[in-house]
Amino acid sequence: MLQNELQSAIFRILAGASEPVSRAQLGASLGVGRNVVGTEVRRLLDAGVLEEAGQAESQGGRPSLLLRISRQAGLVGSIDLGATSIDVALTTLSSEIVAHTAEAADIGRGPKRILRRSFELLRRLLGAEGATTADLRAVGVGVPGPVDQAEGRVVAPPIMPGWNKFPVRAAVAELVPCPVFVDNDVNLMALGEHAAGAARGIDNFIFVKVGTGIGAGIVVNGRLMRGADGCAGDLGHLSVNPEGRRCTCGNRGCLEVEAAAPAIVRAAVAAAERGDAPLLAATLQQQGYLAARDVGDAASRGDVGALAVVRAAAGRIGLTLASVVSLINPSLIVLGGGVSQIGDAFLAEIRTAVYRRSLPLATRNLPIVTSELGSDAGVVGASVLAGRGLLLRSLQ
Amino acid sequence: MLQNELQSAIFRILAGASEPVSRAQLGASLGVGRNVVGTEVRRLLDAGVLEEAGQAESQGGRPSLLLRISRQAGLVGSIDLGATSIDVALTTLSSEIVAHTAEAADIGRGPKRILRRSFELLRRLLGAEGATTADLRAVGVGVPGPVDQAEGRVVAPPIMPGWNKFPVRAAVAELVPCPVFVDNDVNLMALGEHAAGAARGIDNFIFVKVGTGIGAGIVVNGRLMRGADGCAGDLGHLSVNPEGRRCTCGNRGCLEVEAAAPAIVRAAVAAAERGDAPLLAATLQQQGYLAARDVGDAASRGDVGALAVVRAAAGRIGLTLASVVSLINPSLIVLGGGVSQIGDAFLAEIRTAVYRRSLPLATRNLPIVTSELGSDAGVVGASVLAGRGLLLRSLQ
Numbered sequence: 001m002l003q004n005e006l007q008s009a010i011f012r013i014l015a016g017a018s019e020p021v022s023r024a025q026l027g028a029s030l031g032v033g034r035n036v037v038g039t040e041v042r043r044l045l046d047a048g049v050l051e052e053a054g055q056a057e058s059q060g061g062r063p064s065l066l067l068r069i070s071r072q073a074g075l076v077g078s079i080d081l082g083a084t085s086i087d088v089a090l091t092t093l094s095s096e097i098v099a100h101t102a103e104a105a106d107i108g109r110g111p112k113r114i115l116r117r118s119f120e121l122l123r124r125l126l127g128a129e130g131a132t133t134a135d136l137r138a139v140g141v142g143v144p145g146p147v148d149q150a151e152g153r154v155v156a157p158p159i160m161p162g163w164n165k166f167p168v169r170a171a172v173a174e175l176v177p178c179p180v181f182v183d184n185d186v187n188l189m190a191l192g193e194h195a196a197g198a199a200r201g202i203d204n205f206i207f208v209k210v211g212t213g214i215g216a217g218i219v220v221n222g223r224l225m226r227g228a229d230g231c232a233g234d235l236g237h238l239s240v241n242p243e244g245r246r247c248t249c250g251n252r253g254c255l256e257v258e259a260a261a262p263a264i265v266r267a268a269v270a271a272a273e274r275g276d277a278p279l280l281a282a283t284l285q286q287q288g289y290l291a292a293r294d295v296g297d298a299a300s301r302g303d304v305g306a307l308a309v310v311r312a313a314a315g316r317i318g319l320t321l322a323s324v325v326s327l328i329n330p331s332l333i334v335l336g337g338g339v340s341q342i343g344d345a346f347l348a349e350i351r352t353a354v355y356r357r358s359l360p361l362a363t364r365n366l367p368i369v370t371s372e373l374g375s376d377a378g379v380v381g382a383s384v385l386a387g388r389g390l391l392l393r394s395l396q
Numbered sequence: 397m398l399q400n401e402l403q404s405a406i407f408r409i410l411a412g413a414s415e416p417v418s419r420a421q422l423g424a425s426l427g428v429g430r431n432v433v434g435t436e437v438r439r440l441l442d443a444g445v446l447e448e449a450g451q452a453e454s455q456g457g458r459p460s461l462l463l464r465i466s467r468q469a470g471l472v473g474s475i476d477l478g479a480t481s482i483d484v485a486l487t488t489l490s491s492e493i494v495a496h497t498a499e500a501a502d503i504g505r506g507p508k509r510i511l512r513r514s515f516e517l518l519r520r521l522l523g524a525e526g527a528t529t530a531d532l533r534a535v536g537v538g539v540p541g542p543v544d545q546a547e548g549r550v551v552a553p554p555i556m557p558g559w560n561k562f563p564v565r566a567a568v569a570e571l572v573p574c575p576v577f578v579d580n581d582v583n584l585m586a587l588g589e590h591a592a593g594a595a596r597g598i599d600n601f602i603f604v605k606v607g608t609g610i611g612a613g614i615v616v617n618g619r620l621m622r623g624a625d626g627c628a629g630d631l632g633h634l635s636v637n638p639e640g641r642r643c644t645c646g647n648r649g650c651l652e653v654e655a656a657a658p659a660i661v662r663a664a665v666a667a668a669e670r671g672d673a674p675l676l677a678a679t680l681q682q683q684g685y686l687a688a689r690d691v692g693d694a695a696s697r698g699d700v701g702a703l704a705v706v707r708a709a710a711g712r713i714g715l716t717l718a719s720v721v722s723l724i725n726p727s728l729i730v731l732g733g734g735v736s737q738i739g740d741a742f743l744a745e746i747r748t749a750v751y752r753r754s755l756p757l758a759t760r761n762l763p764i765v766t767s768e769l770g771s772d773a774g775v776v777g778a779s780v781l782a783g784r785g786l787l788l789r790s791l792q
Contacts, residue, residue, distance in 0.1 A: 331624040357635060
C-alpha cells in the first residue's frame with residue numbers, strides 16, 4: 001500500500017491527526033520541501049489511500065487543500081473481548097470508529113465459540129456498511145489475558161478457561177483475508193487513549209483499568225511496555241494485604257481481590273446488612289443485588305456507609321499506584337474501566353493517596369484523570385494496534 | 397571522529413564486544429559485503445580509532461586480522477559519586493577499565509568540593525598513564541539522586557544536601573575539553589551490567605542496588621527507563637509497612653528504612669543486646685559497632701539471630717520485588733550494592749519471596765543473580781553512558 005518511507009511518514013501523521021492536514025503542515029512536520037511532499041501526496045491520492053477534505057484557511061498565496069486518510073483505503077476490524085463482553089467495531093485506517101456493537105458474552109465459553117460469534121458481529125457491521133471482509137486491511141483483537149506477541153497466542157490467562165495457548169491470531173487469520181494482530185485488552189486501551197484519548201501526545205503514562213479485575217497498560221518512551229513474557233502491567237496481583245482474602249491467582253490479598261468491583265460489592269452488601277448504609281440497603285432490597293455502580297450512586301447521594309466502601313477500595317488502589325509512580329515515574333495516569341465511572345469520590349480518594357504517598361518530584365506534574373474514550377478505548381486501541389502493525393509490515 | 401553510519405555501526409559492535417572481532421564477523425553482523433567493511437575499517441585504522449589485535453583462527457582462505465577499538469582513540473573519564481564514596485576510573489572508548497581509584501567522601505560536603513576532589517583524582521590517574529585531559533573524549537558522571545537529563549542537573553535529591561538543582565554537567569564541562577554526561581548512579585550500574593556484566597544481551601532487566609539505600613535501574617527494550625522526571629526506579633520508597641519507621645522522605649515504612657544496611661544493623665544490634673545472637677554480640681563487643689557485612693558473616697557461621705535479621709530484610713525486599721516483577725515482567729534481576737554481598741542466605745531469601753509471590757508466567761524464566769561487576773559497575777556504566785552519548789553526538 002505504501003511504497004517508501006516518506007509515504008509511510010505522511011500516513012503516520014495523518015493517522016495520528018484528529019483533523020485534516022495541509023500539504024504545508026506535512027512539509028513542516030517532515031522537514032522536506034513542498035514539491036517533494038506534493039509528489040508523494042499525489043501518488044497516495046491516485047492510489048486511493050488519501051482523499052481531499054476541504055480547503056485550509058488561507059495564509060495568502062495558493063489555496064491549500066486539506067488531506068485525510070480515505071475511507072476507500074480500507075477498513076480495520078476491531079474485536080475487544082472482555083471477561084463478560086464482546087465489543088466489535090469497524091474503523092478507518094486512522095482509527096476513527098465507523099460502526100460499533102457490543103453484547104454480553106462469557107469468555108469462559110471458550111475460544112471457538114467466542115471467536116465465531118465475534119466474526120459474525122464483524123460481518124454484520126460490514127454488511128450494514130455495504131462492505132465485505134475483502135475491504136478489511138487488518139484486524140486487531142484484544143483479550144483479557146497475557147499474549148505471547150511472537151505467536152499471537154494467549155498464555156496462562158487467569159480468567160480465560162479453555163484459552164491457554166490458544167492461537168488467537170492464527171484462528172482469526174483463517175476467517176479474514178488480511179493480517180491479524182493480538183494483544184492484551186488493557187494494553188489496547190492504553191494504545192487507544194494514547195492515539196485518540198486522554199494521553200494524546202504523552203509518551204510516558206499508565207492506563208489503569210478497574211472493573212471486574214484490575215490491570216494496567218504502561219507506555220514508556222511512546223511504546224507499550226509488554227515485558228519479557230507479555231504480562232507486564234499486572235497491577236491486580238500486587239500484594240496489598242498479605243493476610244487478606246485468597247485470590248484467583250492462589251496468593252492472598254492481591255489488589256484485585258481487595259479493591260475491584262466484586263470486592264466493592266461484597267463490602268457494600270456487608271455494610272447494607274450491618275445497617276451502616278441505608279441507601280444501599282434500600283437498593284439491595286429492591287433489586288436483590290448490588291453492582292459497583294449502585295455503591296457509587298449511593299455514595300454521591302450521601303450514604304456514609306457507601307462512601308466508606310468507595311474510599312476503602314480507592315485508597316488501596318491509590319496506595320498501590322503510589323508504588324507504581326515511584327517505579328515508573330509517568331507523566332500521567334488515566335483511569336478506565338467500569339469502576340472508574342462510579343463517582344467523584346473514587347477519583348478523589350485515589351488522587352489523595354497517590355499525592356500523599358509518592359515522592360514530590362514524581363507527582364509535581366502528575367495529572368490523574370479518567371479515560372476520554374470510555375467503552376470505546378478497547379476497540380480504538382485494537383484498531384491502532386492493527387493500523388501500526390500494517391504500516392510496519394508495508395515497509396518490509 | 398566517526399564519519400558515517402557504517403563507521404558508527406562498526407564502532408558500536410566493537411565497543412560492545414568482549415573480545416576482538418574479525419572483518420568477516422563485522423560483515424555478517426552488518427549484512428554488508430567484505431569490501432564495504434574493509435574500506436571503512438581501513439579508514440578507522442588510519443584515523444587511529446581502531447587497532448589490529450592478532451589473527452583470527454583460520455577458516456580457510458585469506459588469514460583474517462582481528463580488530464578492536466584503539467587505546468589511542470582516546471580515553472573516557474568515569475566519576476561515580478556515592479553517598480559516602482568517590483570512585484574515579486579511566487576506561488577505553490569500549491569501556492574497559494584502564495585505571496580505577498576510590499576513596500571515602502561524604503556527598504554532603506557539597507558539589508564544589510566533591511567535584512573538585514573527583515577531578516583531582518581523575519588528573520592523577522591520567523598522569524599515571526602518561527596522559528592529560530586532552531586525551532579524554534568524554535566524561536561520564538554518576539550521582540546518588542535523580543538527574544534532569546535535559547539540563548544535566550541534580551533534582552530534589554533526598555540524600556545530597558546542597559546539591560539540589562546543581563548543574564553537574566556544566567560544572568564538570570568547565571574542567572575538561574570534551575562532552576560530559578550525567579545520570580543517576582543506579583541507572584549507571586544497570587548500564588554497566590548490561591554492557592559488560594550479568595545482563596549482557598538481556599534487553600529487559602532490573603538492576604537492584606541494596607546498600608545504605610535501595611534503588612533500581614530498569615532497562616526496557618534495551619533502553620534505560622528514566623521516567624518523566626528522571627526518578628523512575630525509586631524502589632527504596634515503596635511502602636512495605638504503613639505503620640513502620642519514619643523514612644528520610646517523610647513517609648513511614650518505606651522499603652529502604654525497613655531493609656537497607658542501616659535497618660539490618662539496627663535489628664542486629666537489638667538481637668545482640670537481647671541475647672538472641674551470640675556471634676553478633678561478640679563482634680559488637682569487640683568492634684564497638686556492627687556493619688551489614690558482620691551480620692552476613694555471623695549468619696553464615698550459624699548465628700540463628702543473625703540469620704533471622706538477614707532473612708527479615710531479604711524477605712521484605714523479595715516481597716517488594718515480586719510486585720516489581722508483576723509490573724515490569726523482566727527477564728532477569730541483578731542484585732548489586734554492598735548488602736547483596738553479605739552471604740548466600742540474603743540471595744536465597746529474596747529468590748524464595750519472589751518465586752512464591754509472583755505469577756508463575758512472570759517467573760518461569762526469571763534468574764535472580766548477583767552483580768558480575770561488583771564495585772566496578774558504576775564506573776563501567778558511567779563510561780558506557782559517555783561512550784554512547786559521544787557516538788550519538790558524532791552522528792549529528
